[in-house]
Amino acid sequence: MAPPKKNTLPKPLPEGFILTDTEKKKWRLGKITGQGGFGLIYLASQDVDRPVTEDSNFVIKVEYQENGPLFSELKFYQRAAKAESVQKWKQAKKLDFLGIPTYWGSGLAEYKDLRYRFMAMDRLGTDLQKICDHNGGHLKKTTVLQLGQRLVDVLEYIHENEYVHADIKPANLMLGYKDSEQVYLADYGLSYRYCPDGVHKEYKENPKKGHNGTIEYTSLDAHKGLAPSRRGDLQILGFCLLHWLCGSLPWDGVLRHPTQVQEAKARLMDNLPDSVQSASGASTGEVASFLLYVRTLDYQDKPDYQFLKELLSCGVRGRLDFSVPDGAAGSPTKSPPIRAKKAGAARGGTKAKLRPAEVDDVDSDRRKTKPVQARYIRGPPITKPPSQPDEVFPAVRRSLRLSSAPASEEDDSKEEKEEVRPRPVPACYLRGPPISQDALSKQV
Numbered sequence: 001m002a003p004p005k006k007n008t009l010p011k012p013l014p015e016g017f018i019l020t021d022t023e024k025k026k027w028r029l030g031k032i033t034g035q036g037g038f039g040l041i042y043l044a045s046q047d048v049d050r051p052v053t054e055d056s057n058f059v060i061k062v063e064y065q066e067n068g069p070l071f072s073e074l075k076f077y078q079r080a081a082k083a084e085s086v087q088k089w090k091q092a093k094k095l096d097f098l099g100i101p102t103y104w105g106s107g108l109a110e111y112k113d114l115r116y117r118f119m120a121m122d123r124l125g126t127d128l129q130k131i132c133d134h135n136g137g138h139l140k141k142t143t144v145l146q147l148g149q150r151l152v153d154v155l156e157y158i159h160e161n162e163y164v165h166a167d168i169k170p171a172n173l174m175l176g177y178k179d180s181e182q183v184y185l186a187d188y189g190l191s192y193r194y195c196p197d198g199v200h201k202e203y204k205e206n207p208k209k210g211h212n213g214t215i216e217y218t219s220l221d222a223h224k225g226l227a228p229s230r231r232g233d234l235q236i237l238g239f240c241l242l243h244w245l246c247g248s249l250p251w252d253g254v255l256r257h258p259t260q261v262q263e264a265k266a267r268l269m270d271n272l273p274d275s276v277q278s279a280s281g282a283s284t285g286e287v288a289s290f291l292l293y294v295r296t297l298d299y300q301d302k303p304d305y306q307f308l309k310e311l312l313s314c315g316v317r318g319r320l321d322f323s324v325p326d327g328a329a330g331s332p333t334k335s336p337p338i339r340a341k342k343a344g345a346a347r348g349g350t351k352a353k354l355r356p357a358e359v360d361d362v363d364s365d366r367r368k369t370k371p372v373q374a375r376y377i378r379g380p381p382i383t384k385p386p387s388q389p390d391e392v393f394p395a396v397r398r399s400l401r402l403s404s405a406p407a408s409e410e411d412d413s414k415e416e417k418e419e420v421r422p423r424p425v426p427a428c429y430l431r432g433p434p435i436s437q438d439a440l441s442k443q444v
Contacts, residue, residue, distance in 0.1 A: 010040060010064045013111055018048055019060065019118055021105035027060060027120055028052055037189065039063035039070055044120060057177070058104065059123045065108060065115040069189030074119055076188040077103035080161035089157050099154050099184040101174075124174035124184055131322050132170050137247035138325045144244045145286060146320055147173075147183060148312040151237055154185045156305040159230045162195045163188075166228040168236045169214045170244070181319055192228040200300045201227045211258035216249060220269065221299070223262035231297040234308070238291040239265070241312075245287060246279055269295055286312050 012032060019027045030043030030052025044060040045052040063070040081100050090098050104120040128147075132139065139147075151168070158165060167190040176182035190213065194201055206225035213222045217239045219232035226232070243249050251264035268275040272295060273288035289311045297303060 008064070009035060009038060010062060010116060011112075011114060012040060013042070013062060013109075013116070016051065017109075017111065019107065019109050021107040021118075021120065023105055025105050027058075027105075027118075029060060030056060033059065036061065036187065037069060038067045043123070057123050058120055060118050060120050062116050062118045065117045067117070070117050070119060072191060073188040074106050074117075075193075076158075076163055076191045077119075078106075079193075080158060080163050085161070086157070089160075093153070095153060097150075097182055098157060099150055099182065100157065101184050101186055123177045124186060125177045125180060126175055128170035128173040128175070128183070132244065135322070135324045137243070139244040140321050140323070140325045141245060141283060142316050142318070143321050144241055145312045145314060145316045147244070148237065148241050148286075148290070149309045149316070150183060151185060152234075152305055152308050152312070155230075155233050155237070158191075159233070159303075162193050162198075163191050164194050164228045164230060164233045166190045166192050166222070166233065166236075167213055168233065168240055169217050170240065180322070183320070190228075194227060194229055201229070203299045211262070215255050215258060215261055216243070216252070220262065220265055223258065223265070226299070229299055230303055231294055231299065231301060234294045234297070234303055235269075235291070238287060238294055241287045241290065242276060242279065242284065245284055250275075250279055286314055 013029055015029060015031060017029045019029065021027065025046065026048045027044050027046060028048040028051075030045065031054075032040055032042055034041040039061050040063075042060050042062065043052045043054070043056045044058045045056050046058070061070060061073075081103060083102055086098055086100055086102075090096075101124060102122040104122070106117070106119040109116045109118060151173075155165065165185060165188065167187065168185065172185065172187040174184045174186045176184070203226065208225065210225040211223050212218065212225075213236070217236045219228075219235040221229060221232040221235075239249065250268060251261045254260040254264065268279075269291065272292045273285070276284050276288035276291060290308060293308065293311065294303075
């Protein structure tokens with residue numbers, strides 16, 4: 001049998017299939033609960049003698065052995081995120097919680113001449129992208145700032161362990177399966193060891209690798225083809241915070257053009273803090289300060305994580321509140337931005353629709369009393385003089401403009417003047433008996 005193609009979803013393993021990890025622990029597969037970029041996610045249990053129940057606390061990610069993302073993720077967990085290492089860090093930093101999923105084991109398996117790689121993890125709940133979509137793209141400001149502080153904690157841990165995440169986005173932020181107050185940064189398939197053995201990667205732009213990551217949020221370094229770095233992670237986080245707070249980003253309209261996105265991000269960073277404060281009517285001072293600090297970092301600089309948390313603190317306390325913010329009304333205020341996992345892979349856009357203001361204009365036009373065209377005045381049928389050109393009435397011109405683009409105030413005022421200007425009624429349209437052409441020419 002020919003080997004499977006790389007970067008493709010694997011053929012499903014049967015429910016009840018038994019996997020054995022590298023530490024000889026056995027896992028039983030349950031139903032498929034989802035899929036990632038190139039892998040399937042199954043419910044799983046260590047009780048191999050009984051079917052996996054719907055409330056299982058474990059999942060297993062499965063990919064073809066030849067695929068790269070799961071291999072990269074495994075290396076991250078094995079080198080930097082073992083459960084005992086995370087626990088020691090929490091104790092040293094006096095943290096009650098650190099949002100890194102727990103890794104339970106991994107291994108290889110074979111089924112019908114196909115080889116698979118798998119990884120057992122804690123089961124997680126819904127992702128933040130679904131919550132944002134439900135809320136019209138917005139999150140409450142207190143929630144945004146709390147998320148920012150927690151994610152700075154996560155980034156500090158993985159950075160201190162020589163890795164960067166490189167793909168922070170709402171789809172990779174998962175709520176706890178049983179406690180939605182816990183938020184995890186998941187999916188380390190693009191994680192990168194930026195500082196192997198304590199030696200930072202050199203600054204080296206590579207246009208062939210430009211625009212890597214998720215196009216809305218990826219860093220300016222990634223746009224230039226640089227290897228991921230700590231400042232890049234923080235800039236990505238800053239763009240996420242801005243999006244959640246404002247409901248949109250200044251470059252949403254050009255996501256199909258990575259170079260234009262890069263230029264828009266550069267303008268925003270160059271013109272801080274005004275560029276952030278003008279991006280939305282929302283109060284964005286904390287996010288502007290966050291990005292201003294990121295702008296001061298050189299490629300190899302170690303960030304001051306405590307200072308970043310203080311910038312986002314603003315006395316924020318209490319539980320996370322994912323309810324719809326005031327004014328969001330549970331639906332987007334604009335067309336949803338195009339999403340892309342990689343540059344050039346954006347989804348197709350939705351069809352353009354009239355904004356609410358435009359709909360009101362159309363309704364008001366329908367309610368207006370329009371002038372009666374002369375040919376509808378009572379009288380016997382007549383033939384239009386051949387010399388008289390066809391006429392497009394002002395009301396018709398207005399409706400045609402609405403169907404293509406909103407009319408300006410100046411155009412509206414001109415049209416109103418045209419509508420109220422009295423027009424002479426041609427003699428041939430006056431009530432009475434038919435008029436001969438000879439008489440008509442004399443009248444005219």
